[in-house]
Amino acid sequence: MDDRLQQLAKRLSGATRVTVMTGAGVSAASGVPTFRGPHGLWRSFRPEDLATPHAFARDPRMVWEWYDWRRSQLAACEPNAAHDVLARWSAHPGFTLITQNVDGLHERAGTRDVIRFHGSIWELQCAEECRGSGSGWEDRTAHLDPLPPRCPPCGGLAGPGVVWFGEAIDPAVLARCERALACDVFLSIGTSSIVYPAAGLVHAAKRLGAFTAEINPEATEAAGDLNLAIAMPAEDVLPQILGSVTSSCD
Numbered sequence: 001m002d003d004r005l006q007q008l009a010k011r012l013s014g015a016t017r018v019t020v021m022t023g024a025g026v027s028a029a030s031g032v033p034t035f036r037g038p039h040g041l042w043r044s045f046r047p048e049d050l051a052t053p054h055a056f057a058r059d060p061r062m063v064w065e066w067y068d069w070r071r072s073q074l075a076a077c078e079p080n081a082a083h084d085v086l087a088r089w090s091a092h093p094g095f096t097l098i099t100q101n102v103d104g105l106h107e108r109a110g111t112r113d114v115i116r117f118h119g120s121i122w123e124l125q126c127a128e129e130c131r132g133s134g135s136g137w138e139d140r141t142a143h144l145d146p147l148p149p150r151c152p153p154c155g156g157l158a159g160p161g162v163v164w165f166g167e168a169i170d171p172a173v174l175a176r177c178e179r180a181l182a183c184d185v186f187l188s189i190g191t192s193s194i195v196y197p198a199a200g201l202v203h204a205a206k207r208l209g210a211f212t213a214e215i216n217p218e219a220t221e222a223a224g225d226l227n228l229a230i231a232m233p234a235e236d237v238l239p240q241i242l243g244s245v246t247s248s249c250d
C-alpha cells in the first residue's frame, strides 16, 4: 500500500471521531459529470446563468430543463465503491458524512444520516407562497410534467430543493457541520474546494486540531494547508483503507 495511504489508514484507525466532506468527484466513477472538470456540467453552462435565484426568476423553464436533464442522467447512475466504503463507515457512531453532492448516491449506498450541504436534486420546494416553511417534498419522477412543476398546496412555482449561488446554507445544516468539526480526522474527498462556505470546513477543522487530508487526482487550492494530499481516485483509495475505520470510532 502506498505510504501516503498507510499514513491515512493509521490516522483513521486511531481516530475516535472522523468527519468526511465529499464533492462531485466521489460520484465521477458512477458516471455523474463533475462540475468543473474538462467534461464538467459547467463546461456548457455558467453557474451564474443557471444555479441562481435570479436565473430561476428570469426563466424558470430553462433552469428546470437543466435540472430535469440532470435528474434523468442521475436516474441511470449507481453508487460506486467509494460510496460503498463511506456507507460502511457511517455505521460507526463517531463518523459524520457531509456532502456537497445533490445526487443522493450516498443515501442509495446506505450511508446513514447524510448531511446534505447543498440540498437534494430529488427534492422540490415551493418558490412562492409556501417558500421557507420547510415545505420541501421528494419527487423522483424521471421527467417532471408539467415543467416547471407546481407546489401542490399553493399552486405556485416549485424549484429544485438545492442551494443556489447567493443563497444561504440552512442554519440547521451549518450547526451540525460545526459540531462535526471537532474531530480527529477531517477527510475531504472529490471536491475542487472552490465553493464556500463548504470549502472552508476543512480549514476550520484543522484550526480545531484535526488531522486533515484530501483524496483527489488533482491537487486543489486547499491542499497546501492540509496535512496530507493523496492524488488518487476515491474509488481506488477507499476500498484499500476500508478496515481503518473500525470500532475505535464507536
Ligand code: BV8
Binding pocket: 022, 023, 024, 025, 026, 028, 029, 034, 035, 036, 037, 040, 051, 100, 101, 102, 118, 162, 163, 164, 165, 166, 167, 168, 169, 189, 190, 191, 192, 193, 194, 195, 196, 197, 215, 216, 217, 218, 220, 232, 233, 234, 235
Ligand atoms: C453563500 C447547486 C451567502 C446545486 C451549488 C457572490 C455572491 C454570493 C455568494 C458568493 C459570491 N461570490 C462568491 C460567493 C460564495 C459562493 C461561492 O463559493 N462561489 C464560488 C464559485 C467562488 N457561495 C455561495 O453562493 C453559497 N452561499 O455564500 O451564501 C449568503 C449568506 C447569507 C444570506 C444570503 C447569502 C452557496 C453555494 C452553493 C452553490 N450551489 N450547486 C446544484 O445545481 O448542484 S455549487 C456546486 O459546486 C455543486 O453543488 C457542488 O457541490 C459544488 C462544489 O463542486 P465540487 O463538488 O467540488 O465539484 P467540482 O467539479 O468543482 O470538483 C470535483 C473534483 O473532483 C475535482 O477537483 C476533480 O479533480 C475531483 N475528482 C474527479 N474525479 C475524481 C475526483 N476526486 C476523487 N476521485 C475521483 N474519481
